[in-house]
Each structure stands twice: as structure tokens, then as C-alpha cells.
Amino acid sequence: MHGYANPARFLKFARPATGWFLWIGLLLLAPGILGGLFVTPPDYLQGETVRILYIHVPAAWLGMAGWAGIAAASLAQIVWRHPLSAIAGRAVAPAGATFAAICLATGSIWGRPTWGTWWEWDGRLTSMLILFFLYLGYIALAWAERERGGDGRMAALFGLVGAINLPIIHYSVMWWRTLHQGQSISITGGSSIAPELLWPLPLTLVGFSLLFGAVVLMRMRAELAAAKFEARLRRTSTE
Amino acid sequence: MNPWPFVFAAYAIALGGTASLLLWAWRSMCAAEAQADSLKRRA
Amino acid sequence: MKPKHQRLTLAVLAIIAVAAAVLLAMWGLRDRAAYFFTPAEVAIGKAQQGAAIRLGGMVKKGSIRQRSDGVTIDFIVTDGSHDVPVVYRGITPDLFKEGSGVVAEGRMRGKTFVADTILAKHDERYMPPQMGNEVAEHAAVKTVQQ
Structure with missing residues (x-):
């Protein structure tokens, strides 16, 4: 508990970084959103509903990246008992859960006019829904452990084991026949999205990611401040 | 089927959800840091 | 074995066990999952x-x-x-x-x-x-x- 009562090094980075993440994120997000809503042409097949791409894809990416962050923090917790890892996990979880929910909601809204249904139990949609429930489970577990004064190792184990869902979500459209379409973009380059339609996507991807980072930093600062408050309270009450 | 209500609903959910998340994190941070600083000033 | 190595081993074993269980389930359901x-x-x-x-x-x-x-x-x-x-x-x-x-x-x-x-x-x-x-x-x- 006392180990992170004064994590000066982290805060030295986090305080200015919060502002940078926030403002640069908003700066990139604004043209991405406006471009995606009003500037890009409609899709040859889907028409205007393709605009949901610019928010659905970042949400899916962040929902998954969030759990990857939780898994990394969980590993640090279990192997090295790093004092900041439990806080980091708890900081990421609400943000990851929010974007997973946004992914499911925007996906459903997109599916109704394009596929003809609000929901289907295919591989990708189902595994994404499972991820959202895993987030809720992690949040409940992590908060309960903190209340009891635990060091968060149960939550860390849950965070590690739950990571198995990430490759399942990613490869679902490849392993099984699904309703959800396959990859449009790969990291190794090459994309099946025409440039006229593609350009807002990196803007919203990076923009939302930076805002996600800002939220994580703010939540970590909040928990660290609360711990510092408790430590000072204990010090002053024993003097 | 008119696509625009779907598009606007999706954008509203995404932007509204993100804004709520940011607001919640911001307010919790400000409250906690203010509380911790208040003790520091007294001590 | 150092405690840290013990914990790492435990974590890796837990992950392998879950991964194996999931892969088994996926293989068994492969036709249904289509x-x-x-x-x-x-x-x-x-x-x-x-x-x-x-x-x-x-x-x-x-x-x-x-x-x-x-x-x-x-x-x-x-x-x-x-x-x-x-x-x-x-x-x-x-x-x-x-x-x-x-x-x-x-x-x-x-x-x-x-x-x-x-x-x-x-x-x-x-x-x-x-x-x-x-x-x-x-x-x-x-x-x-x-």
C-alpha cells in the first residue's frame, strides 16, 4: 500500500502528458469526425452508412487494446509485483469497457441497414460481447479487491486469462464463416478501402486513442492522489 | 431506409460516450488531487 | 525456485491451460461455429x-x-x-x-x-x-x- 504513496517519477510524466494527450487527441479527432460525416463520398455498395466506419473501427480497436493493456499490467503485477500495475489495470478497465460498448452499439446500428439485422450470434460479434462482459467482471473483481485492501492478484489473474479472447476476436472472421466481413486494413500495408474513404480513419483512430490515454492518466492520477491522501491522513493522525 | 438517422445515432453514441468518460475521469482526478493537496497545506 | 519465478511459472501454466481448453472447445465446435x-x-x-x-x-x-x-x-x-x-x-x-x-x-x-x-x-x-x-x-x- 505504501509503495505507491509517492510515485514521483510517474507523476512527473503524467501531469504534463495528460494535457498533451487531451488536446492533440481532440485536434486530430475533429477533422476526422467532420471529414467522415460530411466530406468523404458514400460507399459504392452501402451508401452513407459507411460513415459509421470512422467511429466503429476505433472503438473496436480500443476495446481490444484496453484489455491488452490490462493483460500487460496483470503480468507486471503477478511476476514483478510492480506497485503501479494494479492501479494501471483499474485505470484502463472503465475506458476499455466504454469503447467495447460503443463498438457493440455502433456495430448494431450499422448492421441494421446494411445486413438487415441489429444482432447475430456470429463469431466476431459474440466474442466482442464476451469481451464486454469480461470487462464488467474485471471491474467488479478489481474494485472488490481494492475495498478489502488486497493487492489485486485475483484481478491480475483474471486479466491475464481473459486475454485469450483477444486473438479469438481478431481471427474470428478468418477461422469461421461469419456475417461480419474480414480485414480491410493490415499493419503490413495494403488496404481494401479506397483513399477517398480512408483518410479520416487514421485521424479518428489516433484521436480516440489519445483521448483513451488521457482518461487512463487521469484515473491513475486520481487513485494515486487518493492513496497519498490516506497516507497523509494516517501520518497526521499518529502525530 | 434513410441512412442518416443511423449515422447520426452512431456518432452521438460514440462522441457522447467518449465525452462522458472524459468528464468522469477529469472530475474524479480533480477531486482526489484537491483533497490530497488540502492535507498538504495544513501539514 | 525464487518466488518471482514461481509466480511466473504459475501464470504461464494458467494461461496455457486456458488456451488449451479454449482451442479444444473451438476445434470441437468448428462446424457449429460456421x-x-x-x-x-x-x-x-x-x-x-x-x-x-x-x-x-x-x-x-x-x-x-x-x-x-x-x-x-x-x-x-x-x-x-x-x-x-x-x-x-x-x-x-x-x-x-x-x-x-x-x-x-x-x-x-x-x-x-x-x-x-x-x-x-x-x-x-x-x-x-x-x-x-x-x-x-x-x-x-x-x-x-x-
Whole structure:
């Protein structure tokens, strides 16, 4: 508990970084959103509903990246008992859960006019829904452990084991026949999205990611401040 | 089927959800840091 | 063994155990996990008569026929090598058209698939309208392969 009562090094980075993440994120997000809503042409097949791409894809990416962050923090917790890892996990979880929910909601809204249904139990949609429930489970577990004064190792184990869902979500459209379409973009380059339609996507991807980072930093600062408050309270009450 | 209500609903959910998340994190941070600083000033 | 190594071993073993369990489950469910049957699978008899299944493929060009009652349509779902005639009564989604991907929910009655629901399935290509019409041919074949 006392180990992170004064994590000066982290805060030295986090305080200015919060502002940078926030403002640069908003700066990139604004043209991405406006471009995606009003500037890009409609899709040859889907028409205007393709605009949901610019928010659905970042949400899916962040929902998954969030759990990857939780898994990394969980590993640090279990192997090295790093004092900041439990806080980091708890900081990421609400943000990851929010974007997973946004992914499911925007996906459903997109599916109704394009596929003809609000929901289907295919591989990708189902595994994404499972991820959202895993987030809720992690949040409940992590908060309960903190209340009891635990060091968060149960939550860390849950965070590690739950990571198995990430490759399942990613490869679902490849392993099984699904309703959800396959990859449009790969990291190794090459994309099946025409440039006229593609350009807002990196803007919203990076923009939302930076805002996600800002939220994580703010939540970590909040928990660290609360711990510092408790430590000072204990010090002053024993003097 | 008119696509625009779907598009606007999706954008509203995404932007509204993100804004709520940011607001919640911001307010919790400000409250906690203010509380911790208040003790520091007294001590 | 140092406590840190003990913890690492435990964590790795836990992950391997869960991964193995999940892979086993996925392998066991592999046919069930497929969202739909293809026309080729229907042709070799994989689809049970009368059972509720999904049929996926491409709507064969020139195959959509509306019946005289104005509500029922006949069309053919193809995967390039096999065709399955489908009959459907109801409203079709906007993206349902010839040369595009489709997933139909319903059951086999003899050689014909009686559909209760029609879902449009599209591939991962996105492009503006002018470019689209030329490429639509290639896109359709890709849809079926997925």
C-alpha cells in the first residue's frame, strides 16, 4: 500500500502528458469526425452508412487494446509485483469497457441497414460481447479487491486469462464463416478501402486513442492522489 | 431506409460516450488531487 | 525456485491451460461455429432436411424472380460451383441484390431452400460509387469465398 504513496517519477510524466494527450487527441479527432460525416463520398455498395466506419473501427480497436493493456499490467503485477500495475489495470478497465460498448452499439446500428439485422450470434460479434462482459467482471473483481485492501492478484489473474479472447476476436472472421466481413486494413500495408474513404480513419483512430490515454492518466492520477491522501491522513493522525 | 438517422445515432453514441468518460475521469482526478493537496497545506 | 519465478511459472501454466481448453472447445465446435452452410455443402448433403440452418453465398445474376402475388421471390444462391434455389416471402434488406453476398435463414425442403429471413453480407471493400461499379464483379466472388 505504501509503495505507491509517492510515485514521483510517474507523476512527473503524467501531469504534463495528460494535457498533451487531451488536446492533440481532440485536434486530430475533429477533422476526422467532420471529414467522415460530411466530406468523404458514400460507399459504392452501402451508401452513407459507411460513415459509421470512422467511429466503429476505433472503438473496436480500443476495446481490444484496453484489455491488452490490462493483460500487460496483470503480468507486471503477478511476476514483478510492480506497485503501479494494479492501479494501471483499474485505470484502463472503465475506458476499455466504454469503447467495447460503443463498438457493440455502433456495430448494431450499422448492421441494421446494411445486413438487415441489429444482432447475430456470429463469431466476431459474440466474442466482442464476451469481451464486454469480461470487462464488467474485471471491474467488479478489481474494485472488490481494492475495498478489502488486497493487492489485486485475483484481478491480475483474471486479466491475464481473459486475454485469450483477444486473438479469438481478431481471427474470428478468418477461422469461421461469419456475417461480419474480414480485414480491410493490415499493419503490413495494403488496404481494401479506397483513399477517398480512408483518410479520416487514421485521424479518428489516433484521436480516440489519445483521448483513451488521457482518461487512463487521469484515473491513475486520481487513485494515486487518493492513496497519498490516506497516507497523509494516517501520518497526521499518529502525530 | 434513410441512412442518416443511423449515422447520426452512431456518432452521438460514440462522441457522447467518449465525452462522458472524459468528464468522469477529469472530475474524479480533480477531486482526489484537491483533497490530497488540502492535507498538504495544513501539514 | 525464487518466488518471482514461481509466480511466473504459475501464470504461464494458467494461461496455457486456458488456451488449451479454449482451442479444444473451438476445434470441437468448428462446424457449429460456421455461421452458414455453402451451396457446395448443401449439394453434398451436409444440410439436414427440415432443420433450421443458414445458407450463405452470392445471389446469382439474373436469378431474382418476383412471383405473381407480389411478395414472394425466387432466386439462386451460388458459390461459383453449386447453385441452390431459394424461395422467400417478405421484405429484403437494401443491400440484397444480384451479384451481392447473402445469408438466408430457413430450411431445406427437397432441393429448395425456404427462407424465413434474408441478411445481406458484404465483403471488406469500400470505395466511392464511380469506382465501385467496375470492381463489383470481383468483389462478389470474394464475398462468397469468405
